[in-house]
Amino acid sequence: MTRLLSSSGTVSPYKLHEAENDNMQYRKIEKTGDVLSVLGYGAMRLPTKNGRTDEKRATEQIRYAIDQGVNFIDTAIAYMNEPLVGRILGDGYREKVKLATKIPPWKVNKPEELETICNVQLENFKTDHIDYYMLHGLTHPGWKKMKEFNALKFLDQIKAEGKIKNAGFSFHGDKDLFKEIVDAYDWDFCLIQYNYLDEENQAGREGLEYAAAKGMGVFIMEPFRGGNLTKKIPQEVQEIWDQAPVKRTPAEWALRWVLNHPGVTCVLSGMNEEEHIKENLRIADEALPNSLTDEELELVGKVRDKYRELMKIGCTGCRYCMPCPAGVDIARCFESYDSMHIFGDKMQNKILYAIGLGVFHEGEIAYASKCRKCGKCETHCPQELPIMDLLDDVSGEMEGVITKVLPPVFKLYLAIDRFMIGRKTSKTEG
Ligand code: SF4
Ligand code: SF4
Incomplete structure (x- = not known):
């Protein structure tokens, strides 16, 4: 059953016109009205073959996810695959998704280059607009440079020209900087690193709730902390997971924990294995906000504590x-x-x-x-x-x-x- 999380945090059945099936949960960004699948496809870690991206397999994987209801695809010029993502979204797939990409502050030498890079990106994708456009990976120096280069005015300009639909930023700084950036502009959305081990790191839960309270879309990256929370699980951690009455993989616990937050719009997962895509799609259909029980949250807390104990x-x-x-x-x-x-x-x-x-x-x-x-x-x-x-x-x-x-x-x-x-x-x- 396709479901939509409303602004009041309640969940109701919802049919999305574009979705060909209804095995997906959607959440709405109050500020923009966009309705997005809770699982977004991160194109940072596409499958490889002989050291290069395996275009055929990547195409099959991404199109399969879209056919199953995913309607948000995220990449970046820094991932060096925008033209490839553009090709994958051929054959009518571009119209089925919201496309996100990022402009890297570290590549920009002077203000005029912001526009040049944006135009290159439109060319890369062979599209006339980017739906979700971000200043990439802001920390103190990147934010300072973007302010000096009048990047916020530039975002206004390209939005007015129709080159982008929504303006946002991805983030790796601290909480104070996060709030400063959120307050500095009329952002539509942000993308933050968030998982049960990073609840207090970077923007953290506080930042997530701060942005969500302003009606911004909050997108999550690194729900598995670069795969660390899902592979090579330490024995001591696995023993805690094994105590759960409901058996779930560490990946399912990690994804369900993020999706449990009503302020989260969409979780980006850099998927490149067919079985992981299928597992994530199933979880994205089932994991409703506030659906984890107190006992389950306590269990995740125990795992977090164990990881912290294991940290040197x-x-x-x-x-x-x-x-x-x-x-x-x-x-x-x-x-x-x-x-x-x-x-x-x-x-x-x-x-x-x-x-x-x-x-x-x-x-x-x-x-x-x-x-x-x-x-x-x-x-x-x-x-x-x-x-x-x-x-x-x-x-x-x-x-x-x-x-x-x-x-x-x-x-x-x-x-x-x-x-x-x-x-x-x-x-x-x-
Ligand atoms: S002691 Fe601390 S603040 Fe000083 S240089 Fe080293 S890391 Fe930086
Ligand atoms: S806990 Fe870590 S980040 Fe916080 S002040 Fe100490 S060294 Fe710095």
Whole structure:
């Protein structure tokens, strides 16, 4: 049965014209009136074959999800697959979905390039409009740059021109910054990282509720924390899941926990396995808001506590220690380090550390090794963590060849890309 969550938080049967079947739950954004499937397709991790995206399989997977009622597809210029997503949405699929993409602040050198990049994106998708358009991955430096470049006026302009329908932002900063950004513009929506382990991190539950109270659509990324909450489950955690009277996979618990929040509009999952798509579709039909019992929420809480116990550092991600005058992103350094120790995938976590803190951090390296031992951060940490010593541990284990090689390679790629954008901008101006 297709269901729609109304603004009052109640749920009623609902038939969506575009959906060919009714095995999906939909939620409505009060501000825009759009009705979206609670499961959105994240195109960040499409299936690969011989090191390249497997276009045939990706096409089949995404079109299958759309046929089953998914009507929201999210990508980004940084995922380097906008033309591919455009092709996947051929054969009439574009009209069945709301298309979302993002403009990366770190790629923009001057205000005029905002428009050039947006036009390139429209060309990439072979579409005349983007339904949900975001400033990508805002943190303090990205937000500062976007304000300096008058990006908010630019959003007004492209909205008035019909190039985009809804303006939003994706976010990786702290709660205070989140509220500042929410209050700075008449946003239609936001995209935040949220899962039961990150309830207090980044925008967190507080940010989610703050944005939802303003009628904004709240989209969720990383419901499985990059897959960490669903694979290589520590024995101690599995034993807690096994206590549940209703047997569910860790993925189902994680997704149901996010969908339990009435303020959540749509959860993006970067799906690339057929069985995961089917499982997520089933959960998206069944997991109604406020449907988890107190006992079930308690169980998820126990799992969260166990993960925290297993963390080597135990940083809660509150970010009270930030900003660091030397540019260290202390909370993310500790998050990567703890992830590596809990979930065990050393190479994946080292790459994520190098990319997250060495490339997509507004061009600034934010590695642990940048600490200059001024001691300022330690006076602000409510957990009283010996931050300086812990950062030594982080740099010792996380840094090396990968952190040295990846940023310059990526920067070269970005420089070439910026050069191409600059040429396009000059031609347009000429
Ligand atoms: S001690 Fe290191 S991490 Fe802490 S504020 Fe100073 S430079 Fe930054
Ligand atoms: S190191 Fe301390 S202050 Fe900084 S984010 Fe972690 S818990 Fe919060």
